[in-house]
């Protein structure tokens with residue numbers, strides 16, 4: 001039985017930074033279900049938000065911007081803590097070797113993104129995530145106290161009494177999980193974008209950490225808040241690719257198949273309206289015209305300028321047969337960011353002793369009803385540091401746990417073939433896109449909810465079974481939880497929009513919470529709300 005001081009599930013920015021911090025206090029294992037770099041972190045483009053220019057920016061302003069995006073559901077203490085730690089987190093990344101861009105005068109080159117009232121986004125050209133991920137991975141691989149197990153899938157958490165003391169881990173090609181024990185377990189498993197037919201997220205984003213934590217009895221919050229990005233390249237069967245909002249900033253227009261622009265009908269700011277308004281407008285037009293995509297057209301701008309401003313996007317479109325400078329390209333909105341997740345306090349502790357969470361899997365209270373661009377990588381690094389401070393500050397952690405009983409299974413997964421499971425996964429993504437996507441309504445949510453119960457009886461809930469089965473098991477559970485919290489929230493706020501309840505309601509200024517032992521989700525007031 002592999003046994004460590006700390007077991008980290010996931011090797012994105014949150015997992016790797018937690019590992020580097022904890023390595024000073026004991027032996028660390030990271031399990032990562034694919035190649036270590038397969039993560040949303042590696043795909044991040046824009047950068048990391050942090051106050052690095054106090055002449056033109058302030059922590060107070062960054063806090064205000066974050067609270068504004070969160071529309072009344074941010075936890076003020078968490079926002080103050082995470083934003084306040086932003087500059088220190090950025091310096092930690094710099095010390096680890098992340099090569100953020102500098103200006104000619106040597107100062108940081110900071111960009112400004114939607115919702116931020118100052119230039120505060122550190123970046124490495126438009127591939128910031130890859131620069132961070134590869135730098136941290138290099139450090140982790142070179143560290144003698146950290147072991148990284150690629151292609152190892154955490155299928156369930158293990159509790160000894162009330163304390164989380166390990167996880168069941170599937171080795172490659174194995175159907176039977178093995179127990180890995182630790183004094184503390186850290187979930188850093190990212191979001192759940194794969195719940196949807198269209199997503200900007202990598203294939204690994206199947207909400208595993210949320211499902212594992214729920215099954216173990218931890219609290220889960222605000223899953224109904226999924227942020228949708230308005231424009232990803234429509235290319236079924238290929239890896240998703242974001243077409244930056246900066247294109248619209250430079251004059252690109254969204255068009256219907258007949259060539260007409262339509263956003264002005266939805267908002268006077270047209271193409272420059274906020275992300276959620278643009279995504280909803282596209283979704284409404286796609287449903288109205290029964291079309292699979294709309295187009296994004298910047299061909300009326302000088303071609304040389306477009307190529308110079310957007311070299312990576314131009315090259316990617318070109319590789320997929322589209323010349324951005326000459327023709328419109330097909331685009332579709334896509335699930336982009338999971339605002340809710342495993343409830344944690346400012347130290348990163350979940351509601352289960354010994355279980356921590358950092359990064360996109362967590363509900364730290366930073367994002368509330370909507371995430372401010374580039375706050376998520378920041379949350380990964382600050383969340384990691386908080387966990388390190390909490391675990392490192394403990395004079396005595398519990399002893400390493402004793403060997404466990406063998407896993408029990410309610411039903412074998414072998415009844416379903418791999419093909420059948422892949423078909424069910426696609427069906428789930430299609431239903432989620434239609435019923436719990438950008439514009440929701442009560443009837444569709446109710447029908448979807450019933451669907452998840454049927455699927456549960458069909459696929460079972462086996463702790464044994466290969467990764468593709470376990471991922472479907474987790475997606476099904478996340479779909480059920482998300483749909484039920486969307487039904488509970490009879491209002492529209494942030495990135496949750498229900499056409500039967502289009503207004504924001506003050507009696508819903510609360511977190512929606514799921515907990516395994518409570519039959520229904522419930523609302524809980526925001527701690528320290530102002």
Ligand SMILES: Cc1cc2nc3c(=O)[nH]c(=O)nc-3n(C[C@H](O)[C@H](O)[C@H](O)COP(=O)(O)OP(=O)(O)OC[C@H]3O[C@@H](n4cnc5c(N)ncnc54)[C@H](O)[C@@H]3O)c2cc1C
Nearest residue numbers: 010011012013014033040041046047154190359360374377
């Ligand atoms: C295209 C794109 C662009 C983005 N741009 C930005 C940006 O500019 N700025 C910003 O702040 N945010 C951005 N985001 C969001 C940001 O990238 C993510 O929120 C952040 O990287 C999440 O990091 P993480 O460490 O929590 O999870 P991830 O980076 O997703 O890592 C999760 C890890 O957990 C592993 N894992 C999952 N389940 C299991 C399991 N059961 N067993 C073992 N391992 C498991 C995965 O394999 C992976 O290694 C972007 C996201 C996308 C998709």
